[in-house]
Amino acid sequence: MRITLVRAALLAAMVGLILNALNALNALPAAAAETAAAAGTTVKIDNFTFTPQSLTVKAGTTVTWINEDDIPHTVVATETAFKSKVLDTDDKYTFTFTAAGTFQYFCSLHPHMTGTIVVVPAGGGGAAP
C-alpha cells in the first residue's frame, strides 16, 4: 500500500514535469512568433525618425506606429489614405492595409520625417499575417 502510494506520487510528479515541459515547448514558439509578427508590423517613431523607414507587409496587415519621442508626431499619408491624430509620447496609431500598393507618409508637424509602407498581395503559399 505504502509502495503504491509512493509510486503514484512519483508518477504524478513525472506527469507534472512532462506536462510542464510540453507547455514550455508550446509556449516558446508561440512567443517567438508573436515577437516576429510585432516586429514585422510595427513602426517605431524615435529621434524624429520612422523605423523601419520602409516596411513591407501583406495586404490585410494592421500596422502599428508607436511614438517613443518626447515630442508629439503624426502619421499622415501623402495621398490621404490614412491620417492619425496627434500622437503624444507612447501613443499608438494603427491602420489596416487592405489593398496592395506603395504608401508614402510623413509627420505633418515635422515634414522632413517620411516613411513608406509597401503592401504586397496577400495570396501565395504563406498564411496571411
Next chain:
Amino acid sequence: MTANNDQGAGLSRRKVLECMTWAGTGVLWTVAGGVPRSLGLVGEAHAQAAGFTFMQISDSHVGFDRPANPNVLSTLEAAINKVKAVPARPAFMIHTGDISHLSKPSEFDDAERIISQARLDVHYVPGEHDVIDENTGKLYLERYGRGTKGAGWYAFDANGVHFVGLVNVVNLKAGGLGNLGADQLAWLEDDLKGRTDSTPIVVFAHIPLWVVYPQWGWGTEDGERVLGMLKRFGSVTVLNGHIHQIIQKVEGNVAFHTARSTAFPQPAPGSAPSPGPMKVDDDKLRTVLGIASINLVPGQQRLAIVDTPLQG
C-alpha cells in the same frame, strides 16, 4: 526720441540695429529713430528716453512634462516676471508660437493665466504645436485669431513700425520645411504695397523664415519669397522661435533672430541625433534659459553675442 518713418534712409541703410537683448525667452526691443534696438539686459534696462519698446517670448510649450522640464509653467512664470520687472514699460509683447504643447484648451488656459500677468497686449502667431487639435487650428483661431486672415496672419502698425505676423506651420508638405503658401504670400505682397522703403518692418513667425538647418526642418520652404518682397526696405527685422536657441544673422538690410524657449532647450543644429528636447541637469536648466545680449555694432553687419545666464 520718437520713431519716424521719414528718418533719413542713410540711417536705416547703415543697419543701425544696435543692441538686442534676450532674457530667457524675453527679448526687449526699443525702436528709436525708426530702427529697432535694445534697451539693455531685460531686468536691468534703465529707463531711457527712447519711447517704444516691445517684448518677445516664445515656445512656452504649456502641457509639456517630460524630463527636459517637468514644470514649464514655472519657467514661463519666471519669464513673465522678467517682463514685469522691466522698468521702461514695453508697449506690447509678441509670442512667436508653441504656446501649448498639444493644443489642448487647458494648456491655452494655463498659458493665458500666466502670460496675462504681464498686463501687456500680446500679438501671437501659432507654432505647429498650437494647431494639432482635431480641426487643425480651430481652437487657436478661436482664441487668438480675431482680426487675422487665413490660418492667423495679420499686420499692424505701432510707432511708425510695420509689424507682420506670419503663419508657416500649416499645410506642410511631405519632405519639406515650414510653409507660408500662395494665399499668404499674395496677401503679404498686397500688404507691403505702397509702404515707403524707409518704413521699418518687423516680421515674426514661428519657424525661422530662412533655412537654418533643413535636415531638421528648420527653415521655411517659401521664405525666400518674403525676403524678396522685403529687399527694398531699409530696416527689416525677422523674429522667430521654434528652435529653442538663439541664432542670428544679418543679410543686407535684414536682421534675423531666433528667441530662446521658456520651456526647454534644443540642441545646436546637427549636434545630436534629433532636434528633440535637450535634457540638462536640473540646476543647469535656468542657466540654459538664461540671458543673452546681442549687439550689432553700427557700420558692421556682424552681430556680437554676449550670453549672460540667469543663474550661474
